[in-house]
Amino acid sequence: MLPTGKSVLRDAVSGQRRLLAGAAFLGSVHQGGEALVPVIVGIVIDQAVSTGSVGALVRWIVVLAVVFGALSMSYRFAARAAERASEQAAHGLRMRLARRVLDPRGGAEAGRLPGALVNIATGDAKRVGVVNTVLPFAVAGFVGLLVSAVSLLRxxxxxxxxxxxGTPPLLWLTHLVGKPLERRSSVEQERAAHASGVAADLVSGLRVLKGIGAEAAAVARYRRTSQDSLAATLRAARAHAGHDGAILALTGIFIAVVALVGAHLAANGSITVGELVAAVGLAQFLLGPFQIFAWVNGQLAQGRASAERVASVLAAPPAVTSxxxxxAGNGAGRVRLRGVTHGSLDALDLDVEPGEFLGVVAPDPAAAAHLLDCLGREADPSAGTVELDGVAYTELDPHELRGAVLVAAHDADLFEGSLLDNVVTVSRDVDRALTASAADEVARTLPDGVHTLVAERGRSLSGGQRQRVALARALAADPPVLVxxxxxxxxxxxxxxxxxxELREVRQGRTTVLVTTSPALLAVTDRVVVLxxxxxxxxxxxxxxxxxxxxYRSAVLS
Structure with missing residues (x-):
């Protein structure tokens, strides 16, 4: 069954049920103790102050101190347990999202910018986790109301x-008031995620934008996106303020009615002075549980909206079947395409022999991108088949396939860490890979050689240095087929x-496909295919x- 917003929220809560049960119990002790305080104060007035009994006064003050100590400690540990449940649930969601995004079948990123996925894995996962923070206190607030009601009945x-x-209709009204907040919170998160994605996209392509003089257009695009996000945030903030204001107004009216009825009963002599004080104190205490319900309702509204966004990623259909x-462990590395139609490719037939060093020239960049998609199985062709050593790609596990066929993209990213960490993938001849890619020259220009730390996405290196390190990483992996x-x-x-x-020598006997228009690289290939x-x-x-x-001359030599 595909994940839904409800199932995501349910799983986040049920996975932390032990912590939530403990937090709810301790929170209930806290709220019950808070409700008992005005009752004890009323008893002190009737049994000690009115009668002048010092013994009764001391006895009930000790009871009051014990109650304060219990409710203070219970709140402390209830908050700890609830916060732990929240963080663990959010972490679990982040792990699920990471597994889905990294699933070799792909599909989670379709229609989403990288920044949007990051926003879902951070902001939305946290909001879903926060539901575990508020639920124990919702139970505690209900217990506080119950203790208050029983005390008032006595x-x-x-x-x-x-x-x-009066409480059930009040809770129903708070639920209705929270509906607009839920809708606007969903839009707010969607726009914020899109703005984050656009910002990340612009930062990663900043050098290209400067090179083509498109800074003004990029700034204008981000300004529009940012303004849309701001407008959505303001609408959500207004909904939040209206929600809280409406809840406070409703609860204030309810508490005032309780206090007025208590005062009327005291004036008629139906209750004592101490009982009146207790009733007024309980009426004031009721503001606490109702504020908790308002807080819980707002957080649940935002949590439900975020859970829907998390579910949309988890339920995203895979780009390829599994x-x-x-x-085969000793596969020859023969790649065969028959009648492949995908994007710009039209009934493409192509054979790559085992151990061949093949060049592919695609004057149309889209054709090159679509060929790489098919070879790396980022997508399945709409028609035709791609085979590895006589076995169709569709019959192979995508993870196993990508261990045998590695596609080194033109815009491969580096990660934060040392240069050596970016190259070493498995126990291979790293020095040979560094030499073949000329990344050894990059290392010699750096202060700590291969142990020099590289900034996120390799931004501390030049474009040429990043390319050489990325190529070294692909060569160090030493796959049977390298594209x-x-x-x-x-x-x-x-x-x-x-x-x-060097590339020709290091890949000797291994199948290699170079998709390029570089005459220097094409000159060392066994054969060149022109699309x-x-x-x-x-x-x-x-x-x-x-x-x-x-x-060919025009595409390669011009």
Whole structure:
């Protein structure tokens, strides 16, 4: 069954039931103790102050001190347990979201910017977790109301019935008041997530924007997105203020009615002075539980909205189906495409022989991107098949497949850590990978060599340095089939020529596909395939195509 907002919320609560039960019990002790304080004060007035009994005064003051001590300690540990339940539930949701986003079948990122996913995994997960903070206090508030009602029934049946019968309709009204807040909170989170995604997108592409002079357009785009987010936030804030104001008004009227009825009974002599003090104190105490209910209702409204957004990611359909097979351990590395239609690709037939060093030239960048999607199984073609060593991709487990076929994207990101940490994936010949990618030159220019820390996304390195480190990471993995997309667009010609020769040598005997228009890289390939109109338009060696194919010369040498 696909996750829904209700199931996400239910799982977040049920997974912490032991902590919540303990927090609810301790919170109930606190609220029950708070409700008993005005009752004890009323007893002190009737049995000690009115009679002048010092013994009774001392006795009830001791009782009052014990009650204060119990309610103080119970609140402290109830809050601890509730907060722990909240953090554990939020952490569990973040782990579930991370597993879904990292699922080799993909699909979670469809239609969402990376920043939006981060916002859901942080802000929304936290809001769902906060539900565990408020639920124990909702139970405690109800217990406080129950103790107040019972106490008022002992003082006066009309007062007790007023509280017991008046509370349900009041709670129903608070639920209705919370509906607009829930809707606007959902919109607020959606707009905030989109703004975060746009901001992350702009920051990651800042150099490109400056290079093409598009800063003004980018700023205008973010300004519109930010203003939309601000407007949604203000609407949610107004809904929150209206919600709290309405709840306070309703509870204030209810408490005033209770106090007036108590005063009338005291004036008629139906209750004593101490009982009147207790009744007024209980009426004032009722403000506490009702404020708790208002707080709980607001947090539940926001939690439900966030749970829907979390569920939308968890329930996102996978981009590809999952097979159960695994590539042969000693597979030759033969890749075959037959009649592949996907995006710009149109009935593409392509054979990559085992151990071949193949170049693919795609004058249309979209065709290159769609070919990489199919080879890396980021998407399944709408028609045709892709095979590895005679086995269709659809029959293989995506995780196992990507261990055999590695697609090194042109815009691969680095992570925060040392340069060496970014390269080492498994126990391989790292030095050889660093040399073949010319990343050893990058290491020599850094203060601590390969142990120099790299900033998030590799921003402390230049574009060419990032490319070389990313290529070293792909080579260190040493997969049976390696697909590399434009690995040298940001390096100088001398370094590119060195990488071309080293790359050919380090991948000797392993299947390698270079999707590029670099003449230096294409010159060392066994064969070059040119995509034209989504299908193979020409093929041959680099020298043959340069000599005989004008379109190839235009794409590669211009």
């Amino acid at each position: 003082i006066s049946v009309p007062l007790g019935l007023l509280v017991l019968l 097979g159960s097979g695994a590539p 590399v997309h434009d690995p040298t667009t940001a390096v100088d010609a001398v370094t590119e020529a060195r990488i071309a020769g 034209d109109g989504g299908a193979v338009g020409a093929q041959g060696t680099h020298a043959e195509l340069v000599h005989a194919n004008p379109g």
